[in-house]
Amino acid sequence: MTSTRIVVVGAGYAGVTAANRIRARAGSDVTVTMVNPIPEFVERIRLHQHAAGADPATRPLSEMLHRDVEVVVGSAATIGDGEVVLADGADVGFDHLVYAVGSGPGGDVPGIENAHSVSSLDGSIGLRNALDAARPDAVVTVIGGGLTGIETAAEIAERRPGMAVRLLSSGVVAPGLSDGGRDAVLRSLDRLGVEVREHTPVTRIAPGEVTVAGGSTAATDVVVWAGRFVVPDLARRSGLPVDEQGRLRTDETLTAVGRPDVIGVGDAVAPPDRVAHHLRMSCQAAIPLGVHGADTVLARLKGREPKPLSIGMTLQCVSLGRGDGVVQVVHRDDSPRRLVLRGRRGSWVKEQICRGTVGLIAKYAGSYRGMPGPRSQSERVGVSA
Numbered sequence: 001m002t003s004t005r006i007v008v009v010g011a012g013y014a015g016v017t018a019a020n021r022i023r024a025r026a027g028s029d030v031t032v033t034m035v036n037p038i039p040e041f042v043e044r045i046r047l048h049q050h051a052a053g054a055d056p057a058t059r060p061l062s063e064m065l066h067r068d069v070e071v072v073v074g075s076a077a078t079i080g081d082g083e084v085v086l087a088d089g090a091d092v093g094f095d096h097l098v099y100a101v102g103s104g105p106g107g108d109v110p111g112i113e114n115a116h117s118v119s120s121l122d123g124s125i126g127l128r129n130a131l132d133a134a135r136p137d138a139v140v141t142v143i144g145g146g147l148t149g150i151e152t153a154a155e156i157a158e159r160r161p162g163m164a165v166r167l168l169s170s171g172v173v174a175p176g177l178s179d180g181g182r183d184a185v186l187r188s189l190d191r192l193g194v195e196v197r198e199h200t201p202v203t204r205i206a207p208g209e210v211t212v213a214g215g216s217t218a219a220t221d222v223v224v225w226a227g228r229f230v231v232p233d234l235a236r237r238s239g240l241p242v243d244e245q246g247r248l249r250t251d252e253t254l255t256a257v258g259r260p261d262v263i264g265v266g267d268a269v270a271p272p273d274r275v276a277h278h279l280r281m282s283c284q285a286a287i288p289l290g291v292h293g294a295d296t297v298l299a300r301l302k303g304r305e306p307k308p309l310s311i312g313m314t315l316q317c318v319s320l321g322r323g324d325g326v327v328q329v330v331h332r333d334d335s336p337r338r339l340v341l342r343g344r345r346g347s348w349v350k351e352q353i354c355r356g357t358v359g360l361i362a363k364y365a366g367s368y369r370g371m372p373g374p375r376s377q378s379e380r381v382g383v384s385a
Contacts (some may be wrong), residue, residue, distance in 0.1 A: 106230025145169025
């Protein structure tokens, strides 16, 4: 009997979740293969800790994937009609493909190549090496006032207290939090000695200095880019439908437009706004996206019509060193509620979430049930909230 071949490209939070859920729920006549450049799972939500001096943020894929998921170590060069061509010329055939290539650092600021990053393993290692090589009183400039930039600035300031850490944000810091949440973040950064400059867009990054809007410059020894993420161009160079950012365009079921054999999950996909307008690039969104993508594949295997996407958000979490944190409770559309957990309580909750995430996708992806999407979204797509 011929097996149905499922290939998952990308072993991040969404890809591992999808592979494990399909393998747990599909029959023995289905094979699941994971294609990834390295044989490791990267805990991306811990890369800022690793960069600042903590333990490695990786785990062997053998610990994260179902024992019956085959792993092919290689980089996908193109996705063709029923096959993935790898960079070394080998190919992996598929009947259904899950596109889960994630995102990485990027931006159009001149000189961005002079900055380090914590949005990839290589970037985290490079930043750690740069911090180790810098003098103890070096100036570190973190660009980006979102949660990644906040966590990175706080972690470096706490672990390397002799360094002068500044955080530059083009707008306000932590724009997605409530006033109480933002205030807690700013107080913690101040306690750690982080210099915060809001409404300070960076226009150029050069070795030894950054230039901000208005033309003034600031000397720096190490620069960290924590601005917007970009996605790999694999979908574009494979001739798959993409949006202006290069993300795979899908319908409400996460099926690629015009390609019913390709399902997209995670950061690198662009479902319709009516079901995904509130989803930000995060593991909180990646895991249920992986679940839904897997369920779309499973429905197709059974000859059923896949259901439309419905995902609700619950929290925004930010660590501020090892003993401090802020957990912002949010509505399903990711807008902030009034409830905020601060200090050690917030830090404890954030750490439990980080630990639980690994166990969830490794052991419980097959039984995961997430929060339904916002009520207005649910009414539009016929899903009860």
